Amino acid sequence: MRRKRGSIIGRLAGKETRARVHAAILLIVAGALLAVIPGWDIFSGMPRTVDGIQHYRGGQAAAGFIFYLAYLGIILRVLLVGRGRSSMTRMLLWIPALVAAGMAAAVAVSILISLGKEVLDWGGMGSPERIDLEAGLAGALSVVPAAAIIMALTPFLIPLDILLQIPRLMLFDLRSGLKTVDRYLREQRSHSRLGGPSEVLVVEDDIHCAATVMSYFRGLELRCRHVSTIADADRYLRAHLKTIRLVTLDIFVRVDSRGNNRTGGEWLAEISREFPPGRRSFLVVVISGHTDYLEPNGGGADLVLRKPWLPAELTEFLRSRGVIGGQWKKS
Numbered sequence: 321m322r323r324k325r326g327s328i329i330g331r332l333a334g335k336e337t338r339a340r341v342h343a344a345i346l347l348i349v350a351g352a353l354l355a356v357i358p359g360w361d362i363f364s365g366m367p368r369t370v371d372g373i374q375h376y377r378g379g380q381a382a383a384g385f386i387f388y389l390a391y392l393g394i395i396l397r398v399l400l401v402g403r404g405r406s407s408m409t410r411m412l413l414w415i416p417a418l419v420a421a422g423m424a425a426a427v428a429v430s431i432l433i434s435l436g437k438e439v440l441d442w443g444g445m446g447s448p449e450r451i452d453l454e455a456g457l458a459g460a461l462s463v464v465p466a467a468a469i470i471m472a473l474t475p476f477l478i479p480l481d482i483l484l485q486i487p488r489l490m491l492f493d494l495r496s497g498l499k500t501v502d503r504y505l506r507e508q509r510s511h512s513r514l515g516g517p518s519e520v521l522v523v524e525d526d527i528h529c530a531a532t533v534m535s536y537f538r539g540l541e542l543r544c545r546h547v548s549t550i551a552d553a554d555r556y557l558r559a560h561l562k563t564i565r566l567v568t569l570d571i572f573v574r575v576d577s578r579g580n581n582r583t584g585g586e587w588l589a590e591i592s593r594e595f596p597p598g599r600r601s602f603l604v605v606v607i608s609g610h611t612d613y614l615e616p617n618g619g620g621a622d623l624v625l626r627k628p629w630l631p632a633e634l635t636e637f638l639r640s641r642g643v644i645g646g647q648w649k650k651s
Contacts, residue, residue: 343395350391350470354384357466379459383430387467390422419471423464430460500528507534511544517563518545523553523584524607525574529627533568533607536631540644542566549576550587557591557602564602565643569621571608584608585619592620603641605634 434456504527511518511534520537524530525548534544542565547553550573557564571584588604597604597620606614609627618624623637638644 346395346474347392349473350388353466353469354388354463357469373455376455376459376462379430379434379456380462381459382433383426383460383463384466385426386429387422387426387463390425391419391470394418394422416471416474419467419474423467423471426463426467427457427460431457500531504528504531504534507531507538507544508546510534510538514538514541514543516543517560518543519563519565520544521553521557521560521564521567522546523550523567523569523573524548525570525572529570529607536634540635540638542644548574549580550582550584551576551578551580554587554591561601566638567602567604569604569606569608571606571610571613583613585614588614588619588621596620597622603643605637 507530519542522530522533522537522544524533524546530546530548534546537544545556545560547556553567553569557567569584569588573584575581584606588606591600591604595602603622604620605623605625606618606621607625607627607629611624611626614621614624622641623634625634635644
């Protein structure tokens with residue numbers, strides 16, 4: 321059932337489905353506006369004679385029908401045929417102009433139809449009258465307000481493409497979030513089973529990144545203690561200076577409940593003044609996606625790794641310092 325639900329959401333968020341839903345929504349809205357708004361007779365051009373009313377309604381119907389056909393062509397071209405071949409921004413810029421051109425074409429064709437009717441009347445099929453031509457033109461122009469609203473609304477309705485993807489994105493975030501939490505909790509349990517004091521202090525507010533670091537050190541049989549704020553990191557480090565051999569530090573971490581918003585770089589500078597590199601009993605490895613915020617020399621770090629980091633690089637460093645595979649060396 322879970323797989324079936326996921327596949328349904330995936331299909332609904334698919335490119336072709338989104339395009340078809342968009343086209344349907346836009347065409348239904350346009351059809352409703354063309355059916356309702358012209359009936360309000362905004363231009364007050366409704367003639368009083370029966371023949372004039374027929375010409376008016378005829379021009380109105382012709383203009384509305386032709387405009388809808390033009391709009392149908394525009395939407396199908398933009399959403400169904402043109403997807404992936406041009407940027408959506410460029411399409412949005414062209415849509416109002418295309419809709420306006422469609423309306424102009426609809427009015428022009430309605431005028432031609434009215435002229436054709438008058439020509440036939442002049443040829444003996446009826447009595448040609450100028451008022452009939454004016455009534456047909458007034459009917460065609462009564463569609464303009466609906467076309468203007470459609471022209472204004474269309475670019476705003478196009479971004480529904482993003483909204484249709486929200487269920488899939490929410491489901492993905494939910495699943496990935498649960499998996500990340502589950503992985504993190506497994507790492508916590510694994511490190512608690514290693515026994516002995518923690519040798520690595522992991523300062524990281526992203527539990528996905530924390531779980532990755534903890535998994536790496538579990539493979540080296542080094543027990544980790546994870547904290548997500550600088551205040552917790554400072555307290556734990558000072559209380560366990562005799563056992564902590566390594567601190568992995570992110571630059572930007574969570575603000576604690578007391579509003580302590582020190583960054584990892586600021587804390588690194590503080591502890592480096594008190595525990596200078598080369599003379600302190602622990603190593604500091606910065607693992608961050610924002611290493612450019614550190615001082616050029618690393619701000620007191622023994623090693624700086626930029627996310628995504630390479631485990632082989634950290635392993636080589638730990639081996640060279642004797643943390644693994646040899647005698648522990650401070651410097």
